[in-house]
Amino acid sequence: MTSSSAHSRKALSKIACNRLQKELVEWQVNPPAGFKHKVTDNLQRWIIEVNGAPGTIYANETYQLQVDFPEHYPMEAPQVIFIPPAPLHPHIYSNGHICLDILYDSWSPAMTVSSICISILSMLSSATVKQRPTDNDRYVKNCQNGRSPKETRWWFHDDKV
Amino acid sequence: MQNQDGAVADREKESAVSIPISEVDDWANFADDDIMQQQSAIHAEEAKKIPFVGDKYLLCCNLTVLASYLLYAVTLFQGNSLSVVSLSNTNYPMPMKNGWTVFIIFAILITCGIEKFCYMELQEPLSMLAAEYESGSPILLEKIKVLDQQYAAIRRTRGDGNCFFRSFMFSYLEHILESQDRAEVDRIKGNVEECRKTLQSLGHTDFTFEDFFSLFLEQLECVLQGNEDSIRFSPFFSQDELILRSRDQSISDYVVMFFRFVTSGEIRKRSEFFEPFILGLTNATVEQFCKSSVEPMGEESDHVHITALSDALGVPIRVVYLDRSSCDIGGVSVNHHDFLPTSANKSNAKGGSTVPVKPFITLLYRPGHYDILYPK
Numbered sequence: 220m221t222s223s224s225a226h227s228r229k230a231l232s233k234i235a236c237n238r239l240q241k242e243l244v245e246w247q248v249n250p251p252a253g254f255k256h257k258v259t260d261n262l263q264r265w266i267i268e269v270n271g272a273p274g275t276i277y278a279n280e281t282y283q284l285q286v287d288f289p290e291h292y293p294m295e296a297p298q299v300i301f302i303p304p305a306p307l308h309p310h311i312y313s314n315g316h317i318c319l320d321i322l323y324d325s326w327s328p329a330m331t332v333s334s335i336c337i338s339i340l341s342m343l344s345s346a347t348v349k350q351r352p353t354d355n356d357r358y359v360k361n362c363q364n365g366r367s368p369k370e371t372r373w374w375f376h377d378d379k380v
Numbered sequence: 381m382q383n384q385d386g387a388v389a390d391r392e393k394e395s396a397v398s399i400p401i402s403e404v405d406d407w408a409n410f411a412d413d414d415i416m417q418q419q420s421a422i423h424a425e426e427a428k429k430i431p432f433v434g435d436k437y438l439l440c441c442n443l444t445v446l447a448s449y450l451l452y453a454v455t456l457f458q459g460n461s462l463s464v465v466s467l468s469n470t471n472y473p474m475p476m477k478n479g480w481t482v483f484i485i486f487a488i489l490i491t492c493g494i495e496k497f498c499y500m501e502l503q504e505p506l507s508m509l510a511a512e513y514e515s516g517s518p519i520l521l522e523k524i525k526v527l528d529q530q531y532a533a534i535r536r537t538r539g540d541g542n543c544f545f546r547s548f549m550f551s552y553l554e555h556i557l558e559s560q561d562r563a564e565v566d567r568i569k570g571n572v573e574e575c576r577k578t579l580q581s582l583g584h585t586d587f588t589f590e591d592f593f594s595l596f597l598e599q600l601e602c603v604l605q606g607n608e609d610s611i612r613f614s615p616f617f618s619q620d621e622l623i624l625r626s627r628d629q630s631i632s633d634y635v636v637m638f639f640r641f642v643t644s645g646e647i648r649k650r651s652e653f654f655e656p657f658i659l660g661l662t663n664a665t666v667e668q669f670c671k672s673s674v675e676p677m678g679e680e681s682d683h684v685h686i687t688a689l690s691d692a693l694g695v696p697i698r699v700v701y702l703d704r705s706s707c708d709i710g711g712v713s714v715n716h717h718d719f720l721p722t723s724a725n726k727s728n729a730k731g732g733s734t735v736p737v738k739p740f741i742t743l744l745y746r747p748g749h750y751d752i753l754y755p756k
Contacts, residue, residue: 232630234591234630237591238587238591241587242587245585245587291630294633294634294637294677324676325671325672325676326676327640327671327675327676327677328592328637328675328677329584329588329589329637329640329641329644329675330588330675331585331588
């Protein structure tokens with residue numbers, strides 16, 4: 220899930236590289252509320268700190284998101300996971316994989332890291348109970364070979380949380 | 381929230397229409413969808429290899445037609461009409477029921493081989509369409525005859541959900557290449573600038589769309605010959621070059637996405653106008669519709685998309701419908717609809733130039749897919 224996949228990944232295309240540099244500049248000027256980008260020299264992997272929104276069940280909790288960009292970003296979706304320990308949430312697996320449509324089938328090149336972050340925070344904020352998905356153990360076991368969440372065929376049916 | 385356990389991404393899912401076999405084995409119930417499926421059955425093996433934009437077909441390719449006939453005859457004889465389909469649409473090997481299945485596979489392989497071999501100059505007229513529908517409804521065959529009288533050729537596009545935008549892209553750029561209509565290019569550039577402002581006013585940050593915009597503008601410059609830019613980019617820009625570019629994913633997909641941005645911007649800008657149409661399609665809000673059905677790549681286009689794109693860019697589009705809709709008694713006619721840009725968008729026309737009214741882009745719609753048609 221972490222290092223092995225990173226090494227086999229293809230480098231960013233020129234257009235992806237330019238785009239990410241612009242996104243990073245925009246982030247620095249105008250970061251989404253509740254998020255902090257941890258400065259590294261790796262443009263292809265962003266580590267982002269998430270603070271649970273005040274007044275929600277994740278208030279005062281901090282988590283880390285790992286965002287890996289593919290060669291043809293933004294035509295292809297980035298891979299976004301929580302670095303364990305991941306928040307206890309009905310759509311977040313204990314290995315950090317997130318079941319959120321915009322990260323997979325509904326990804327659009329019109330989106331940005333910032334808009335992904337806002338969607339993830341909104342998903343966290345609307346949860347009322349801290350619990351894992353019902354199929355957590357089975358899913359995590361199936362991912363033991365380091366499978367990316369982008370290879371999972373997700374089934375999105377709950378639009379409330 | 382659930383993952384389909386253990387299911388590795390189905391790489392085939394984009395490439396072919398999924399076909400419920402049981403529904404197709406009764407010829408009496410053969411409907412439009414089945415006709416599309418039959419076509420995809422023959423071409424499914426090739427699905428991944430079909431270029432974004434195909435060759436323009438003018439003459440009959442007898443070999444392919446022959447192979448199609450052969451396949452059809454064999455499947456009929458076998459009784460189990462579409463075992464071919466299940467074979468080409470799953471990752472699992474089809475159990476070899478009998479010798480005929482083997483023979484069909486062999487026939488497909490030969491067909492594919494022939495297609496690849498003929499790739500350079502493979503040409504077919506609309507009669508090629510007729511061959512595809514040989515087993516289908518007589519109404520369709522009649523309609524194809526009517527089309528054959530009005531249209532000279534067809535150019536296929538890949539059925540990946542972007543076919544409307546891809547057909548539009550190729551058809552528009554080809555028109556500019558052939559007409560060298562500088563006034564039209566200046567006009568559309570004005571509209572593109574409007575679209576840019578629309579997106580900005582809707583809250584899009586420039587970097588999210590500027591790469592897509594500049595790539596489209598670059599293509600426009602390239603097809604206008606004699607222009608300094610076109611000399612710099614490509615001194616001998618020809619139709620072959622346009623085809624190459626349309627098949628180059630890094631160009632083609634960016635231009636498709638440019639159109640998706642433009643379409644989404646137009647729908648959201650005039651949300652009161654589009655809302656009733658969108659409610660007729662889904663019960664999503666305008667915003668949700670754009671996020672889920674316009675902006676992601678691979679989402680198919682409907683009337684709403686075509687109207688919005690045509691209005692935003694001020695380009696009229698004719699869509700010819702090849703379906704089984706009933707015809708007037710005493711003669712078969714093929715329905716078409718002209719999407720004409722609304723007058724609201726003519727206001728920015730500079731120097732008294734007007735939006736052309738007669739569409740120079742003609743697309744053939746068959747249930748679920750758009751291709752390009754060439755009038756005679």
